[in-house]
Amino acid sequence: MEFDFDTSSVNVLLDHGSYHVYAIDYDYQNRYMYFPRYNYHDIVRFAYPSNNTTLQTVLQSLSGPTGIAVDSGNNHIYWIDFKGDQLSRCNLDGSNVTVLSTFIYPVVIRLDFTNRWMYIVERNTEILKSRFDLSERRTIVNFTSIYVHCMNIDTEENRLYWINHDGEMKSCKDDGSDVKIILSTHIYRYYYAISIVGSYIYYGYAHQLLMVNKSQGSKPTVLHNDTSRIDSIFVFNSKGILMTIYNHL
Known part of the structure; x- marks a missing residue:
């Protein structure tokens, strides 16, 4: 995805x-x-x-x-x-x-x-x-x-x-x-x-894709809620930033 x-x-x-x-x-x-x-x-x-x-x-x-x-x-x-x-x-x-x-x-x-x-x-x-x-x-x-x-x-x-x-x-x-x-x-x-x-960390938490600033004490932001568990992320730099996500059902 x-x-x-x-x-x-x-x-x-x-x-x-x-x-x-x-x-x-x-x-x-x-x-x-x-x-x-x-x-x-x-x-x-x-x-x-x-x-x-x-x-x-x-x-x-x-x-x-x-x-x-x-x-x-x-x-x-x-x-x-x-x-x-x-x-x-x-x-x-x-x-x-x-x-x-x-x-x-x-x-x-x-x-x-x-x-x-x-x-x-x-x-x-x-x-x-x-x-x-x-x-x-x-x-x-x-x-x-x-x-x-x-x-x-x-x-x-x-x-x-x-x-x-x-x-x-x-x-x-x-x-x-x-x-x-x-x-x-x-x-x-x-x-x-x-x-x-x-400046950001992108990570998967169960079915959520989140973003948080690298600074200690920052609060994460939910970017996407999925129907499946997110097992891997790759951030691709192009026009805008695209994130490819692979899920486990």
Whole structure:
């Protein structure tokens, strides 16, 4: 689905079936939207913007793909296989598959192209950072008796944002220092979707799409109420800001 910030209209881009989609990323160079389907065990893509949103299969027979990150400049996509506990990489067309490393319950991957770091969430233990070539790897945030299923990077301010399953939205510098609580919903549930653009954080809370200022103590604004749970968000910068949303029924 696509939410238009200028008009608040919602447009259904495609119906890909009742499959869990926990991440979306975009190839700005070749104009494709990529996403993994967890319980269909594949990664697919479609042209965007385009009048033809026919799905193309990039990879099949995966274990349980959750996170994805596109590196257009180097012709790569990275993905997390939660069930296989692996980080892998392939070319944008799905060729040259390489298993890069193993983790403990990995769920999210985000890339910082400027500083050449990748950030990975192990859902109940930590957030860690690694060089693209895996030459350097270290933990920057430790979790205590909580789960984390979403995280994103603010590359303008070099900060990370994530939501604990206890309802706390937190932020820290990209070295793990200066941890702040942005807001708390005080409701225990799994939070799957978050994205940062400019001064705002966009996130999914059950069937709602919300926006909140990055400043501590800000109150969120509901942008959209849906009939299904919002599992992933990608903010696309074009004329106005368009938000693509994938739901789980």
